[in-house]
Structures are given as C-alpha cells and as structure tokens.
Amino acid sequence: MDPHLLRTFTAVARLRSFSAAAVELGYTQSAVSQHIAALEADLGLRLLQRRPVVPTPAGARLLAYAGPILLRLAAARADLARLAAPRPGPLRVGATPLAVAAAAELAAGERRVALTLRVATRADLPRQVATDEVDVGLLDGFAAPNDPLPGTDLGPADITVHRQEPAVVALPRSHPLAGRRGLALADLALARWIDAPQVSAPLSQLRGATGADGFRADVTYDGADTGGLLAAVATGHGLAVLPAGALRGRPELAAVAVLDPRLVHRVELLRPVPLGAGSPAGRDGG
Amino acid sequence: MDPHLLRTFTAVARLRSFSAAAVELGYTQSAVSQHIAALEADLGLRLLQRRPVVPTPAGARLLAYAGPILLRLAAARADLARLAAPRPGPLRVGATPLAVAAAAELAAGERRVALTLRVATRADLPRQVATDEVDVGLLDGFAAPNDPLPGTDLGPADITVHRQEPAVVALPRSHPLAGRRGLALADLALARWIDAPQVSAPLSQLRGATGADGFRADVTYDGADTGGLLAAVATGHGLAVLPAGALRGRPELAAVAVLDPRLVHRVELLRPVPLGAGSPAGRDGG
DNA sequence: CCACGGGGATCAGTGTTCCTGATGCGGCCA
DNA sequence: TGGCCGCATCAGGAACACTGATCCCCGTGG
Numbered sequence: 001m002d003p004h005l006l007r008t009f010t011a012v013a014r015l016r017s018f019s020a021a022a023v024e025l026g027y028t029q030s031a032v033s034q035h036i037a038a039l040e041a042d043l044g045l046r047l048l049q050r051r052p053v054v055p056t057p058a059g060a061r062l063l064a065y066a067g068p069i070l071l072r073l074a075a076a077r078a079d080l081a082r083l084a085a086p087r088p089g090p091l092r093v094g095a096t097p098l099a100v101a102a103a104a105e106l107a108a109g110e111r112r113v114a115l116t117l118r119v120a121t122r123a124d125l126p127r128q129v130a131t132d133e134v135d136v137g138l139l140d141g142f143a144a145p146n147d148p149l150p151g152t153d154l155g156p157a158d159i160t161v162h163r164q165e166p167a168v169v170a171l172p173r174s175h176p177l178a179g180r181r182g183l184a185l186a187d188l189a190l191a192r193w194i195d196a197p198q199v200s201a202p203l204s205q206l207r208g209a210t211g212a213d214g215f216r217a218d219v220t221y222d223g224a225d226t227g228g229l230l231a232a233v234a235t236g237h238g239l240a241v242l243p244a245g246a247l248r249g250r251p252e253l254a255a256v257a258v259l260d261p262r263l264v265h266r267v268e269l270l271r272p273v274p275l276g277a278g279s280p281a282g283r284d285g286g
Numbered sequence: 287m288d289p290h291l292l293r294t295f296t297a298v299a300r301l302r303s304f305s306a307a308a309v310e311l312g313y314t315q316s317a318v319s320q321h322i323a324a325l326e327a328d329l330g331l332r333l334l335q336r337r338p339v340v341p342t343p344a345g346a347r348l349l350a351y352a353g354p355i356l357l358r359l360a361a362a363r364a365d366l367a368r369l370a371a372p373r374p375g376p377l378r379v380g381a382t383p384l385a386v387a388a389a390a391e392l393a394a395g396e397r398r399v400a401l402t403l404r405v406a407t408r409a410d411l412p413r414q415v416a417t418d419e420v421d422v423g424l425l426d427g428f429a430a431p432n433d434p435l436p437g438t439d440l441g442p443a444d445i446t447v448h449r450q451e452p453a454v455v456a457l458p459r460s461h462p463l464a465g466r467r468g469l470a471l472a473d474l475a476l477a478r479w480i481d482a483p484q485v486s487a488p489l490s491q492l493r494g495a496t497g498a499d500g501f502r503a504d505v506t507y508d509g510a511d512t513g514g515l516l517a518a519v520a521t522g523h524g525l526a527v528l529p530a531g532a533l534r535g536r537p538e539l540a541a542v543a544v545l546d547p548r549l550v551h552r553v554e555l556l557r558p559v560p561l562g563a564g565s566p567a568g569r570d571g572g
Numbered sequence: 573c574c575a576c577g578g579g580g581a582t583c584a585g586t587g588t589t590c591c592t593g594a595t596g597c598g599g600c601c602a
Numbered sequence: 603t604g605g606c607c608g609c610a611t612c613a614g615g616a617a618c619a620c621t622g623a624t625c626c627c628c629g630t631g632g
Contacts, residue, residue, distance in 0.1 A: 001289070001359055001363055003289065017579085018581095027621095028620070029579080029581095030581085031621075033581060034619075035619095038619095043366045043370060045370045050627095051579080051629080058370075064442050065358060066362070069359060072355050072358070075351065076348065076352070079347065079351070080329045080331060080347065080348060081329070081330075083347065084344075085330070144430060144547075146495055147430070153439070155350065208432055210432065261430075261432070275343045303608085304608075304609060304610095305607090305609080314591070314593075315610095316591080316609095316610085316611085318609095320590080320610090320611090322609095336610095337608080337609075
C-alpha cells in the first residue's frame with residue numbers, strides 16, 4: 001500500500017497496459033510488473049486481470065480508495081510547499097462557468113494586478129485549489145441556504161460565500177406554470193428536464209434534494225455557457241434550475257422561484273488557509 | 287511523504303516525544319529521528335519544535351492532512367482484507383448511543399445469531415466501519431430530510447436509512463413555548479441550551495443549520511444516555527434538540543416540532559459494500 | 573497445426589534505502 | 603557545575619527496489 005505502488009496501479013488500470021504505464025511513470029516494465037505483484041501479494045487478492053489488462057472487482061474497489069488517497073497526498077504536498085515558498089507571479093484564479101463573472105469583481109479586491117483565469121468543472125476546481133494549480137477558486141453550486149457546497153473537503157481551506165441568490169426554475173413563457181410566484185420542485189419531477197451539470201443544478205442533485213424519483217433528462221447539455229442552455233429551455237426542450245440572475249433580460253423565459261426544497265445558488269471563494277490559528281482539520285471527522 | 291513517515295510524525299506529535307513514539311512504533315529512537323528529519327528535508331519546513339517537542343504551525347497543518355490520509359489507507363486495507371477473507375464469528379455491531387435501540391431490531395434480520403454490540407461516538411463510528419472494527423454500524427444524527435449524515439465518506443459504503451423521525455425541541459412543561467405546535471430554531475438562538483453532542487443535535491450543527499449565532503451552551507452534557515439529558519432539561523438547565531421518540535412517556539417535558547430548518551433525526555445503517563457492481567467511488571468527487 | 577510476435581512474469585545483480593547500535597551534544601535541574 | 607535526559611548524528615549491515623536479460627504464455631495469421 002505504498003503510494004508509489006498505488007500510483008503505478010492506477011496508471012496500469014487507466015492505460016490498461018503494464019508497458020504503457022511503465023513508459024508514463026518512467027519505470028521499466030519489469031518494475032511495474034513487480035509493483036503490481038507486490039500489491040497483489042500484500043493484499044492477497046488479484047487486482048488486475050491480464051490479457052487483456054482489466055481491474056478485477058477487488059481492483060476496482062482499490063481504485064476507488066487510491067484516487068482520494070493520492071489526491072490528498074498531492075494536496076498535502078502542495079499546501080506545505082506553498083508554505084515553504086510562497087509563489088510569485090500573477091494571481092491564478094480558477095472558476096466554474098457560472099462563477100466566472102465573479103472573478104472580475106474578485107480581481108478588484110486583490111493586490112496583484114496581473115491575473116490568469118482558468119475555467120474548471122465543479123468536480124475539478126476544489127482539486128485545483130488543493131494541489132496549488134490555482135491560487136484561489138470560485139466554485140458555484142446549488143445547496144440549502146446554510147449547507148456547504150459538496151466536494152470541498154480535500155484539506156484545510158478557507159471558504160467564504162462570495163454571492164448567494166435564489167434558485168429558480170427556467171421555463172418557457174408559454175409554460176402553464178410560467179406565471180407562478182413559486183413552486184415545489186417535487187411537483188415537476190415528471191416534467192421534461194435538461195441536464196446541464198455545468199451551468200445548472202444537476203438532475204442527480206434535484207433527485208437527491210427532493211427525495212423524488214424522476215428528473216430524467218430528455219436532453220443533456222454539456223456546454224459551459226448559459227446562452228445555449230437558455231435557448232434550449234426557450235425552445236421547449238426542457239426545464240432547468242438556474243440562479244435567478246441568469247434569466248435577467250430574457251423576456252422569452254419565465255423564472256419561478258424554487259420554494260421547496262429550499263435551494264439557493266451560491267458562489268464560494270475557496271482559498272488555501274494561510275498559516276494562521278492552528279490546524280482547522282478538514283470536514284473529515286477523522 | 288511516505289505513509290510510514292507520516293505515521294511516525296503523528297505518533298511523535300501526539301506523544302510529544304521521539305523516544306516514546308519509537309517505543310510505540312517498535313523502532314529505535316534513532317529511526318524516529320531520521321524519519322522526522324527526512325520529512326522536514328523533503329518538505330523544506332521545520333515540522334516539530336524540539337525541547338519541548340511541539341508541532342510548528344506547518345507541522346500542525348501536516349497533521350491535518352496526515353490523519354485522513356492514514357485513515358483512508360487503513361480503510362482501504364481493511365476493506366480489501368475483508369474481501370480476501372470474510373470474517374467468521376459473531377456479527378459485530380457498532381452503534382451511536384441514540385441508535386443502540388435499533389441494534390436489537392437489526393439482530394432479528396441477520397443470519398448470524400451471536401452478536402456483539404459496541405457503542406461509539408458519532409465521529410468514530412464511520413471509522414470503525416471503514417477499518418473493519420465492526421461489521422455494520424448504526425449511526426444517528428440530525429439532518430435535512432434528504433441530506434446525508436456527515437462523516438460517512440471514508441470509502442465505498444452501503445448506507446441505508448434505518449429509521450427517521452421528526453426532530454423536536456425538548457422543553458420543560460413550564461416553558462412559555464411548551465404549548466406550541468412547532469417553532470423555528472432561529473427564534474431560540476438566544477435561549478439557554480444544553481450541548482449534548484452524543485445524544486442530541488450538537489449546538490455547532492444548530493448554528494450551522496440556522497446560520498444564526500447563539501446556541502451557546504450553558505451546560506455541556508457528555509453522557510451517552512438520554513435519561514440524564516432529559517432530567518437536565520426538565521430541571522431547567524436548558525433546551526436540547528432530540529428525536530421525537532426520546533420524549534415519549536415523559537410527562538414532565540414538552541416536545542415541540544422543529545419546523546425550520548427542516549430537520550429530522552435519522553438512524554442510518556452503514557455497511558461495507560459487498561463485491562458487487564463495479565466501484566462506487568465514495569462521496570469524494572475525486 | 574505451427575510459427576511468430578506482443579506483452580506480462582521472472583530472475584540475478586546492483587545501487588540505494590532504512591534500520592540498528594554507538595556516540596555526540598545541548599538543555600534542564602539539582 | 604555536574605549529571606541526566608533526550609534528540610541528533612554517524613557508520614555499518616540488512617533489506618529493498620530498480621534495471622536488463624530472458625522466459626513464458628497466449629492470441630494471431632498463414
């Protein structure tokens with residue numbers, strides 16, 4: 001369970017090849033083979049099927065552990081390295097698509113003039129902050145008013161709410177519910193939905209938050225801009241949960257507040273905590 | 287950043303002594319000293335102050351990472367070991383104090399007749415399940431109806447809701463609000479509270495869930511039985527949020543439903559997932 | 573059916589790592 | 603100031619991990 005072995009294992013599993021993993025990691029094929037053999041001997045389980053190279057069920061299980069472990073090790077190293085030698089240069093800002101707008105405002109408040117902006121997915125942004133690929137992150141998402149956004153538990157981080165606004169359902173003007181003041185999401189479980197996990201509330205989250213089945217995607221929208229999604233809603237492809245502000249100046253669309261479950265759209269500012277008061281253990285409970 | 291070095295580091299930091307850590311780990315003091323030196327050289331930071339031995343700020347930071355990392359490594363090993371050789375013997379059930387009652391019901395549904403029951407804190411139970419110290423865990427806590435309980439993200443685990451009931455505020459009969467049908471917690475932020483983190487909703491959680499300051503503890507109750515807490519509430523030491531069922535047959539107390547935030551008491555059954563469909567990555571996002 | 577080729581397994585050898593035991597050295601206390 | 607406790611340092615030997623060479627298995631094509 002040496003991290004080197006885990007890293008080799010993940011590379012082999014990903015590339016489905018011992019030799020290719022050896023090239024990627026700068027080892028010989030022999031070394032890779034010995035790494036896997038050592039892991040399998042240590043755990044007493046076959047982790048990879050050979051010819052073709054495919055994880056066994058036990059290997060798949062180990063992969064699920066290895067990713068977070070290696071990620072946390074990288075995060076620890078990056079954080080401590082930052083403490084040892086603060087980085088000069090332009091401020092590197094990472095932001096999810098719906099949080100990009102907030103980056104400009106952030107720039108005003110920072111000392112450093114130069115700034116590089118990098119767009120990331122919601123899943124990847126916390127990792128980028130933790131591993132020092134960006135200096136600060138602007139993460140957006142939907143949650144209950146006082147719940148944290150998920151995915152921010154990779155280590156000590158300073159999380160502040162940058163902006164919070166109501167969540168609304170975007171509807172075509174012609175929709176029967178377009179005139180309503182507010183609605184309960186569960187009532188729309190069986191409506192047509194567009195799953196746009198980058199720029200709206202992912203349907204999986206709506207299912208979880210309401211506890212209702214449904215919220216099945218007729219259309220999946222993988223874009224990172226709201227324009228395309230709004231056009232799809234306007235043309236009747238389906239509904240989407242969006243921040244209220246995203247629908248301003250869109251007369252062809254109606255925005256109806258989500259009253260139940262209580263849901264807001266929030267942009268959080270993630271930054272590594274400076275060497276301050278003690279060690280605020282992550283949200284890990286460990 | 288070898289886990290062996292991290293383990294040594296955590297032991298030294300905990301015991302505040304190189305020699306004591308050496309004894310605990312079965313090394314010589316020399317080896318421990320070299321471990322710490324290697325870590326400090328690797329990261330380019332002093333991690334421990336000597337004489338007395340105390341973590342530096344950077345060391346404290348590393349400790350915050352090391353705990354979860356070592357925990358996950360242990361969880362991975364335990365899980366894979368369980369796959370390699372299923373454990374015989376009595377079913378080991380772990381339960382938090384408010385979930386103990388559920389253990390009896392659980393016993394009826396299991397094949398194995400013998401059963402050992404072990405009470406754990408909410409923070410420790412998920413760890414015990416993950417590291418195979420118990421076979422299944424019954425974890426209780428308070429959360430919004432469809433939110434997961436915190437602390438259950440140590441690896442692939444099968445979480446099922448075992449029981450769910452309303453959360454109520456326990457009040458003395460004489461309390462002015464005792465007759466109410468329901469109330470908003472935020473209105474009670476400035477009331478006198480008893481912080482009983484084992485057998486009621488911890489005040490820190492109430493602060494987080496309401497977003498309100500307050501909920502300061504006049505009395506802290508560390509016991510693991512509800513009886514003592516209920517007595518304290520009855521005699522006016524303060525209020526507590528409890529599962530509705532805990533107040534049944536207690537005429538000296540009033541139970542008023544918590545309407546806002548929406549909060550339920552839930553008992554979840556945690557068990558390691560059997561080798562089934564693929565690798566359900568934890569709630570990690572990584 | 574057999575020859576071939578790709579790719580993982582195995583093995584011996586070597587450089588490095590890591591631990592032990594001995595010793596050095598600096599504070600703390602009497 | 604001397605003794606002692608405890609961390610640092612050093613040299614040596616055992617264990618480990620990697621390389622290069624070779625083996626072996628299996629799938630493929632003639």
